Amino acid sequence: MDIFKKLKKYYWPYKRFLIFSLISMLFVTVITAAYPVVLQLTIDEVIYPGNFELIPMIVIAFIVLMGIKALTVYTQQYLGDLFGISTVYKVRDDLYKKLQRLSFKYYDNAKTGDLMSRLTADVEGFRFFLSFGFAEMLRVFSMVTVSLAVMLYYSVPLALVTIAVMPFLAVSVYMFDKRVHPAFLGIRRSFGRMNTRVQENISGMNTVKSLSREDFEIGRYEDKGENYRDHYIKTAKIWAKYMPFMEFVGNVSVVALLAYGGYLVMQGSLQPGELAAFFSLVWMFLGPLMNFGFVVNMFSQAKASGERLLEVLESDLELDDQIEPKGESIKGHVTFNNVTLTYVEDDDEALKDISFDAPPGKVVGLIGATGSGKSSITQLMTRFYEPEQGEVLIDGKPTTEYSLKDLRKHIGFVLQEPFLFSTTIKENISYGNPEASMDDIIDAAKSAQAHDFIMEMPNGYDTLLGERGMGLSGGQKQRISIARALLINPSILVLDDATSAVDMQTEFKIQSALKEVMHDRTTFIIAHRISSLKHADEILVLEDGEIVERGKHDYLLQNNGPYQRIYDIQYQDKEAILGKQHV
Numbered sequence: 001m002d003i004f005k006k007l008k009k010y011y012w013p014y015k016r017f018l019i020f021s022l023i024s025m026l027f028v029t030v031i032t033a034a035y036p037v038v039l040q041l042t043i044d045e046v047i048y049p050g051n052f053e054l055i056p057m058i059v060i061a062f063i064v065l066m067g068i069k070a071l072t073v074y075t076q077q078y079l080g081d082l083f084g085i086s087t088v089y090k091v092r093d094d095l096y097k098k099l100q101r102l103s104f105k106y107y108d109n110a111k112t113g114d115l116m117s118r119l120t121a122d123v124e125g126f127r128f129f130l131s132f133g134f135a136e137m138l139r140v141f142s143m144v145t146v147s148l149a150v151m152l153y154y155s156v157p158l159a160l161v162t163i164a165v166m167p168f169l170a171v172s173v174y175m176f177d178k179r180v181h182p183a184f185l186g187i188r189r190s191f192g193r194m195n196t197r198v199q200e201n202i203s204g205m206n207t208v209k210s211l212s213r214e215d216f217e218i219g220r221y222e223d224k225g226e227n228y229r230d231h232y233i234k235t236a237k238i239w240a241k242y243m244p245f246m247e248f249v250g251n252v253s254v255v256a257l258l259a260y261g262g263y264l265v266m267q268g269s270l271q272p273g274e275l276a277a278f279f280s281l282v283w284m285f286l287g288p289l290m291n292f293g294f295v296v297n298m299f300s301q302a303k304a305s306g307e308r309l310l311e312v313l314e315s316d317l318e319l320d321d322q323i324e325p326k327g328e329s330i331k332g333h334v335t336f337n338n339v340t341l342t343y344v345e346d347d348d349e350a351l352k353d354i355s356f357d358a359p360p361g362k363v364v365g366l367i368g369a370t371g372s373g374k375s376s377i378t379q380l381m382t383r384f385y386e387p388e389q390g391e392v393l394i395d396g397k398p399t400t401e402y403s404l405k406d407l408r409k410h411i412g413f414v415l416q417e418p419f420l421f422s423t424t425i426k427e428n429i430s431y432g433n434p435e436a437s438m439d440d441i442i443d444a445a446k447s448a449q450a451h452d453f454i455m456e457m458p459n460g461y462d463t464l465l466g467e468r469g470m471g472l473s474g475g476q477k478q479r480i481s482i483a484r485a486l487l488i489n490p491s492i493l494v495l496d497d498a499t500s501a502v503d504m505q506t507e508f509k510i511q512s513a514l515k516e517v518m519h520d521r522t523t524f525i526i527a528h529r530i531s532s533l534k535h536a537d538e539i540l541v542l543e544d545g546e547i548v549e550r551g552k553h554d555y556l557l558q559n560n561g562p563y564q565r566i567y568d569i570q571y572q573d574k575e576a577i578l579g580k581q582h583v
């Protein structure tokens with residue numbers, strides 16, 4: 001119940017739908033319980049005494065009852081659905097909002113397919129219970145109560161004989177719930193894993209095909225599929241045992257009713273019509289009780305789904321970002337003071353004691369082997385991650401004192417793996433600044449050396465891109481994301497291996513253009529090619545998370561250190577790397 005309590009804020013605002021739906025359900029129950037009474041009256045008061053003139057009245061009464069029942073069933077179902085649909089609309093909305101605010105750390109471990117299945121199948125499971133489950137629960141209780149009351153009215157001893165099986169039913173429902181809940185959680189988890197497989201497979205299809213791993217992938221999927229099937233079969237077994245058992249208990253009760261009821265009729269203490277009514281009532285009484293397993297089933301599914309929804313809804317937010325955005329402007333002075341970063345607790349430090357100062361206008365180059373910590377440094381400025389020790393200052397103020405919005409609005413980030421959305425090139429460039437004019441978009445694209453190739457495309461800036469920017473080369477994607485970063489008019493620009501896929505001539509042009517637009521602002525260039533950062537005002541050379549050398553290109557070339565070694569390796573192919581134009 002804790003799960004339902006925690007999710008109350010989503011469904012409680014729509015309680016009016018639920019209440020009216022439940023009231024309608026009560027009406028339906030009362031009308032259903034009236035059928036056996038009408039049957040009893042027909043037998044005992046019309047057929048036996050031969051009062052056939054009452055038949056038209058009884059027929060009319062039946063038709064009216066059925067008409068009212070149809071109307072109430074309609075109201076009950078419609079309002080029940082309204083309750084479920086309105087609630088999950090809000091849940092889905094909140095889940096999506098939450099997804100936007102979850103931390104980078106969360107996504108480091110999250111599985112897309114699993115998250116997708118939470119947002120779809122689990123939300124749906126929860127809705128199903130809200131739409132039908134609540135009403136079904138009430139139907140069980142009301143049907144049992146009303147039919148029991150009518151039975152007691154007709155004959156107390158016969159009613160007692162009929163309900164003697166109740167404890168058996170109660171115990172089996174309890175046992176059923178205990179086994180079926182974990183089984184359902186298993187199904188949900190397994191479904192999430194299966195979705196993850198599909199999603200990863202589709203996203204990585206190029207890799208799968210290029211390495212001819214299709215059969216391996218089929219095998220891996222089969223494992224997940226089998227696991228899902230096995231979970232389902234296990235649940236089906238529990239379910240399959242339950243129904244016949246309940247029916248058996250119900251039938252025992254009916255046999256007892258017929259034996260004892262028949263005896264009472266023969267004795268003359270019960271009317272035949274009353275026994276006939278009893279026969280209908282006993283199913284009205286036992287049917288819902290047996291169906292209780294179905295309600296428990298729905299409830300278990302909803303609980304399992306609710307649990308998985310809460311796991312997302314209750315996960316920690318990105319950062320404790322209590323600071324309201326103030327629209328602060330940032331000049332771009334970046335200072336690191338003895339910064340240490342650990343991604344995973346008890347793991348090695350990704351950054352150790354990093355200090356540097358980058359006033360506005362400075363171009364900082366970061367070079368070093370892969371995994372040496374270059375990207376990590378830049379990710380601390382935007383607070384994608386938090387340092388373990390030390391402080392990161394922007395314009396002399398710790399980054400923690402800025403709101404995330406203000407901070408990130410002024411930092412243009414071109415990620416190592418640029419992501420483009422399946423929309424037009426224009427919208428991709430203006431993603432961070434949707435109000436930008438067409439002229440600004442073109443200027444940014446020109447600085448990023450993207451304008452010419454965009455104009456060569458069939459619809460220019462209105463060209464639609466495929467998923468993840470399909471239809472563009474790696475270098476073209478990089479240039480579009482550089483244009484996107486420039487369009488937010490950043491005070492700090494981070495190019496994380498952002499020109500690795502463009503030829504050196506184009507890179508040179510981009511850098512010259514950047515020099516103009518980033519004048520008075522700070523630029524960080526992460527690169528493996530020395531040519532990409534040789535003009536930097538300061539180059540930081542990283543090794544295993546530490547700055548092992550720093551200075552300008554000319555100084556580092558004489559320093560007999562790692563930079564010189566990198567240079568030497570690349571120098572062996574000097575003509576190709578530096579080009580004749582001294583890039």
Ligand SMILES: Nc1ncnc2c1ncn2[C@@H]1O[C@H](COP(=O)(O)OP(=O)(O)OP(=O)(O)O)[C@@H](O)[C@H]1O
Nearest residue numbers: 108343344350368369370371372373374375376377
């Ligand atoms: N999200 C993360 N979770 C855990 N460890 C991480 C994460 N990101 C990076 N690391 C680890 O931190 C270290 C530094 O990584 P970082 O990405 O900063 O290196 P890099 O110098 O930018 O490498 P590359 O040139 O390959 O991009 C590596 O050992 C890496 O495995």
